[in-house]
Amino acid sequence: MPKRSYVSSVRADAAAEKRSRVVEAATQLLREEHSITAFSLEAVAKAAGVTRLTVYNQFGSRQGLLEAVFDDIARRGRIMRLGEAWAAPDPRLGLDLLAEIFCEFWSSDPAIGRLQDAMLVDPDIAQALGERLGRGRQIIGALVGRLAEGRATAAQQRDTADLIFGLTGFAMFRLLAPGRSAEAVCLLVKTACGDAIRRMLPNAS
Structure with a gap:
C-alpha cells in the first residue's frame, strides 16, 4: 500500500511539473507572438516539448490553456x-x-x-x-x-x-x-x- 502511494505521488509531481512547463511555454509564446492567431495547442505543445494530446488532456481546450496562463500571470x-x-x-x-x-x-x-x-x-x-x-x-x-x-x-x-x-x-x-x-x-x-x-x-x- 505505501508503495502505491509513493508511485501516485511521483506521478502527481510529474504531471504538475509538466503542466507548469506547458503554462510557461504558452506564456512565452504569447510574449513573443504579435498576433493571438498564432497561438494554438500545437504550437504550445511543440514549444513545451510534449504532444498535443498531453496539452489537451491537461487543459481540455485552447480556452482552458489561456485561462490557466491568465491565472498564473x-x-x-x-x-x-x-x-x-x-x-x-x-x-x-x-x-x-x-x-x-x-x-x-x-x-x-x-x-x-x-x-x-x-x-x-x-x-x-x-x-x-x-x-x-x-x-x-x-x-x-x-x-x-x-x-x-x-x-x-x-x-x-x-x-x-x-x-x-x-x-x-x-x-x-x-x-x-x-x-x-x-x-x-x-x-x-x-x-x-x-x-x-x-x-x-x-x-x-
Missing part, C-alpha cells in the same frame, strides 16, 4: 491584492490602491496584451477572463458606494464605478503606456479616477 502579478483595496478604511485610498494594483498587474507581463486580444475575438474567452476581472468591478462599486454615502444617486454611482473600471482597465493602460513608465501611467489613472469622484461629489472636500 495573475498570481505572479499579485492581482489578488485587490482584497486589500476593498478592505481599506478610507475608500479614496482604496481606489488609489486599486489603481496601483491594476497598473502593476497590466505591466507585469507582455503576455497580458495577447490575452486581451484573445478576449476581443473569442466570446468564450472574453466571458471566462471577464469573470475573473469582474471582482475588480465589484470592489470599485463597493468603494464608490462608501464614498457616496447617500450623496449621489444610484445612477451616478454606477456611472462613476463604470468610468473608474474603464480608467483602471488594460485598454487605458495600453493607450497611455507608450513613452511613459508604469508609475507615470498609474499617476495619470489615479488623477483621472479622482476627477471622476469629484464629478460625482462636486461639493465634497
Whole structure:
C-alpha cells in the first residue's frame, strides 16, 4: 500500500511539473507572438516539448490553456491584492490602491496584451477572463458606494464605478503606456479616477 502511494505521488509531481512547463511555454509564446492567431495547442505543445494530446488532456481546450496562463500571470502579478483595496478604511485610498494594483498587474507581463486580444475575438474567452476581472468591478462599486454615502444617486454611482473600471482597465493602460513608465501611467489613472469622484461629489472636500 505505501508503495502505491509513493508511485501516485511521483506521478502527481510529474504531471504538475509538466503542466507548469506547458503554462510557461504558452506564456512565452504569447510574449513573443504579435498576433493571438498564432497561438494554438500545437504550437504550445511543440514549444513545451510534449504532444498535443498531453496539452489537451491537461487543459481540455485552447480556452482552458489561456485561462490557466491568465491565472498564473495573475498570481505572479499579485492581482489578488485587490482584497486589500476593498478592505481599506478610507475608500479614496482604496481606489488609489486599486489603481496601483491594476497598473502593476497590466505591466507585469507582455503576455497580458495577447490575452486581451484573445478576449476581443473569442466570446468564450472574453466571458471566462471577464469573470475573473469582474471582482475588480465589484470592489470599485463597493468603494464608490462608501464614498457616496447617500450623496449621489444610484445612477451616478454606477456611472462613476463604470468610468473608474474603464480608467483602471488594460485598454487605458495600453493607450497611455507608450513613452511613459508604469508609475507615470498609474499617476495619470489615479488623477483621472479622482476627477471622476469629484464629478460625482462636486461639493465634497
